[in-house]
Amino acid sequence: MAERSLRGKVAVAGIGETPYYKHGQAPDPEIVLALKAILAACDDAGIDPAEVDGFASYSDDRNNPTRLAAALGTKELRFSNMQWGGGGGGGSGAIANASAAINAGIADTVVVYRSLAQGQFARFGQGPKIPAIAGDPAFNIPYGIMSPAQQYSLKAMRFMHEHGIHQTALRGIAMASYYHAQNNPRAIMRGRPLTEEKYDNSRWISEPFHLYDCCMENDGAAAVILVSAERAKDMKHKPAYVLGAALGSDGGTGRGAYNGAHFASSHFTSVSRNLYDMAKVGPKDVDVLQSYENFTGGVLMSLVEHGFVEAEEADEFLVLDNLKADGGKLPLNTSGGNLAECYMHGLELITEAVHQIRGDSPNQVKDVNVSMVISGPMVSPVSNSIYGSEASL
Amino acid sequence: MTEATAPVMPAPAPIVNPENKPFWDATVEGRLVLPKCQNCGSINWYPRVFCPECGKFGVDWIDAAGTGTIYTFAITRRGMGAYGKAGPYVLAYVELDEGPRIMTNIVDCDVDSINIGDKVRVVFHDTGSGSALPRFTPVS
Numbered sequence: 452m453a454e455r456s457l458r459g460k461v462a463v464a465g466i467g468e469t470p471y472y473k474h475g476q477a478p479d480p481e482i483v484l485a486l487k488a489i490l491a492a493c494d495d496a497g498i499d500p501a502e503v504d505g506f507a508s509y510s511d512d513r514n515n516p517t518r519l520a521a522a523l524g525t526k527e528l529r530f531s532n533m534q535w536g537g538g539g540g541g542g543s544g545a546i547a548n549a550s551a552a553i554n555a556g557i558a559d560t561v562v563v564y565r566s567l568a569q570g571q572f573a574r575f576g577q578g579p580k581i582p583a584i585a586g587d588p589a590f591n592i593p594y595g596i597m598s599p600a601q602q603y604s605l606k607a608m609r610f611m612h613e614h615g616i617h618q619t620a621l622r623g624i625a626m627a628s629y630y631h632a633q634n635n636p637r638a639i640m641r642g643r644p645l646t647e648e649k650y651d652n653s654r655w656i657s658e659p660f661h662l663y664d665c666c667m668e669n670d671g672a673a674a675v676i677l678v679s680a681e682r683a684k685d686m687k688h689k690p691a692y693v694l695g696a697a698l699g700s701d702g703g704t705g706r707g708a709y710n711g712a713h714f715a716s717s718h719f720t721s722v723s724r725n726l727y728d729m730a731k732v733g734p735k736d737v738d739v740l741q742s743y744e745n746f747t748g749g750v751l752m753s754l755v756e757h758g759f760v761e762a763e764e765a766d767e768f769l770v771l772d773n774l775k776a777d778g779g780k781l782p783l784n785t786s787g788g789n790l791a792e793c794y795m796h797g798l799e800l801i802t803e804a805v806h807q808i809r810g811d812s813p814n815q816v817k818d819v820n821v822s823m824v825i826s827g828p829m830v831s832p833v834s835n836s837i838y839g840s841e842a843s844l
Numbered sequence: 845m846t847e848a849t850a851p852v853m854p855a856p857a858p859i860v861n862p863e864n865k866p867f868w869d870a871t872v873e874g875r876l877v878l879p880k881c882q883n884c885g886s887i888n889w890y891p892r893v894f895c896p897e898c899g900k901f902g903v904d905w906i907d908a909a910g911t912g913t914i915y916t917f918a919i920t921r922r923g924m925g926a927y928g929k930a931g932p933y934v935l936a937y938v939e940l941d942e943g944p945r946i947m948t949n950i951v952d953c954d955v956d957s958i959n960i961g962d963k964v965r966v967v968f969h970d971t972g973s974g975s976a977l978p979r980f981t982p983v984s
Contacts, residue, residue, distance in 0.1 A: 590890045591947045593858045593977050595927040596935050601920055605937060609916035612960045657935075658919035714937075714945070715916070 456729050459844045461550040462683035462690035465496025465676035466802040471639055471793035475570025477670030485514040485566035486522050488672035492562060496676045497687040503676070505530030505558030507549040509541025510796060514566050530558035534698070537834070538575075539743060539827030540718075542797040544834035547696035549677045559678065565798040566672035575599065576668050599745060600665055603829050604657040607748025609715035611659065614755075614762035618659060620769040621747040622650045624783070625663045625790060627774035628744060632787025635813045639667060640791035664747040666789035673798040675805070691808035691822070691838040695730030697722045698834035717752035717828035722835060730837040732821055734758040737837070739782045739807045739816040741800035742825040744789045749828035754781075757825060757835070776814035785814040800824050804838050853933055853951060854926045857973035866905050867891045871976040876910050876966050878942055879903040889944035910966035912940040912980070919955050938964055938980050952981040 469479075469487045477484055493500040501524040506516035516531040530552045534541035542565070549561040569575065576598055596602060610616070629645035632638035645663055653662040683690035700718045727733055734757055742750045751769070755762045759781055760769070774783040786792045786803035793799050804822040806812040820843040826834045860868050870877040880887045881895035882902035894901050917936035920927070927933065934950040936958075950958055951967065964980035971977060 586892070587890045589859050589861065589864060593856045593971070594935060594947055594949050594979075595854070595920065595923050595930065595933055596947065597924050597927075601918055601935055604918035605916045605935060608918055609937075609960070612916070655919065655921045658921070660918075 457547070457550045457554060457696060458694050458729055458731060459692050459839075460554045460680055461677050462680045462692045463675055463805045463838065464678045464683045464686045464688065464690060465492040465494070465498065466674070466805050467491025467493070467495050468637070468673040468795065468799065468802060469671045471637055471795065472670040473639065474574060474668040474670055477568045477570065481566050481568035481571055482514045482518060482522075484568060484670070484672035485512075485519060485564055485674075488566065488674040489519065489523065489562050489564055492674035492676045495688065496678075498560065498676070500524065501526050503560050503562050504528060505532070505549060505552055505561030507532040507534070507545040507552070507561055507563045508565055509534035509545045510538045510565070512565055513572065530561055534832075534834070537827065537830045537832040539745060539796045540830040540833040541698070542743070542801060542826035542834065543696050543824055543836035544698035544826065544832060546675070546677070546693065546801065546836045547698055547834065550693050550696060553677055553679055561677045562674050563677065563798070563801075564672065564674040565796045567794075567796060568670045569668050570670060574668055576665075598657070600660055601657045603746050603748060604660045606715055606829055607746065607751065608659055610748065610752055610762075613715055614765065616751065616762065616765045620751055620765045621659065621664050622647060623769035623771055623774065624744065624747040624750045625650060626771040628784045628788045628790035628792075629663070630771060631776060631785050631814045632791035635787050635792055638787040638792040639669065640787060660746055660748065663790070666745050667791075667794045669794045671793055671795055673795045673802055675798065675801055689809050690841070691805040692841070692844060694732065694821070694837040694839040694843060695726050696834065696836040697725040697729065698832045699725070700831035700833055704831040715752070717749055717756050718831055718833045719753055719756040719825070719828065719835065722833055723757045726835045726837060730839075732837060732843075736821050737823045738819040738821050739776070739785060739804070740823050740825070741784055741786070741788065741804050743797045743800060743827045744784065745827055745829070753825045753828045776812070776816045782814075782816045785812055785816065797826050800826070801836070804836075808838050808840050853930050853949060853969070855969040855971045855977050856926045857971040858975055858977070860975060863893055864891050868975040870905070871968055871978060872974060874968050874976070876908040876978050877905040878908050878940070878944060880906045887942050887944055889946050909941050911983070912938045912964055914950065914958060914960055914962045914964060915939040915945050916960060917950060917958060934958060936980070946978075949979045950982065951979045958982065
């Protein structure tokens with residue numbers, strides 16, 4: 452039996468996004484944002500929007516494919532897919548699902564999209580307004596744990612304790628995003644650089660997370676068009692081939708906090724192995740990395756669980772100079788990411804990974820052949836993906 | 845039977861459902877109970893009607909000692925909702941001596957002086973609605 456893999460079978464042919472807004476400031480209804488991003492991605496790919504025959508998203512995006520298809524003039528809807536669970540952890544999962552559909556002949560032109568108008572609907576960072584009534588949350592909510600920042604700070608605190616990691620490591624991750632945002636015309640935080648002093652003096656959100664350890668909340672939309680590798684070769688842009696994509700979590704993740712093996716974790720231990728196996732690369736081959744910062748503590752654990760840094764060396768390694776696009780050992784979050792470009796739920800990390808393969812990022816790393824994305828950590832399922840140039844195949 | 849102590853923080857009532865009712869009923873009597881699997885003997889958290897270790901139905905409720913250590917914690921400086929006026933408070937997972945780690949607050953302490961590994965014991969804060977929140981305080 453032939454090896455079953457996505458490696459080199461599918462490529463990103465187009466990317467697009469709306470302008471990015473502070474939450475509540477989008478001038479358009481959320482579905483219009485989704486359509487604008489998809490139209491921009493189609494234009495970037497040089498295809499007629501009516502040709503899009505598949506849609507994949509994540510985190511229960513409210514703008515479903517049938518509604519979008521009606522507006523786009525879709526000739527035929529052949530793939531309508533939602534990555535189930537995990538919120539922003541599903542970004543690369545949607546890429547995996549779309550790629551699998553193309554590779555299996557289910558659809559030919561699939562758009563992965565995410566649209567958010569948090570002002571028009573609920574904000575993520577606020578947590579649920581009504582208490583959940585069953586399972587684990589029923590035991591947690593009375594204690595005043597309401598927001599994702601609180602939930603994930605508990606994981607980060609334990610991880611930092613176990614490995615002797617200090618606040619400065621989190622600061623280094625935040626500094627990298629803000630540093631790169633200063634060159635990125637799309638970035639919300641452009642013109643608002645972060646200094647060590649500013650970080651240290653910022654208020655605590657949930658200790659050990661300062662304000663600058665937490666992602667923004669934004670309005671906007673982004674879209675990525677995937678087609679077969681063969682077809683991508685003749686299209687407008689240099690293809691960014693999908694070398695691999697993986698999703699899921701370890702078997703014990705859902706058991707609850709008492710299950711110590713998985714608590715202080717980004718939940719990538721099995722998923723990182725599966726990704727590298729499919730892509731046939733390791734962390735040393737990765738030229739540039741986008742790692743989803745819902746909170747910097749999640750990036751810290753993701754980097755360790757993907758083999759980019761030993762936990763015991765995190766303090767020493769996670770300083771701005773090592774993470775810069777221009778000459779850093781591990782160029783990280785080169786668009787500014789969720790912290791400083793836009794919280795487009797991590798899809799902006801995938802468009803940036805593609806820019807790095809094309810060679811047109813505002814913070815371009817030299818000679819990129821392998822460009823990786825780690826989507827939202829600490830949830831389940833999580834996901835990740837690797838993109839490559841033709842030379843990487 | 846231990847009397848529930850007066851709250852020093854808000855004590856919002858939990859949502860009680862058939863699956864977790866035995867747990868909350870016990871808290872009113874000042875007892876911290878844990879589910880123990882009738883099949884494999886493992887003691888689990890959170891309480892549920894099946895065992896997440898072996899997958900079998902059938903759990904007994906056992907009395908916990910009410911002592912443990914801080915496994916991890918986070919300090920919220922400004923809460924929301926019922927905690928809007930609570931002042932700084934500590935969220936924690938406490939590892940009970942029986943094994944499970946449970947979500948709780950660390951109370952009656954200086955929030956800036958607690959550490960992972962500190963020994964703690966349970967106190968109960970009455971919600972006034974037929975339940976009491978098990979919280980923990982440092983043991984000196």
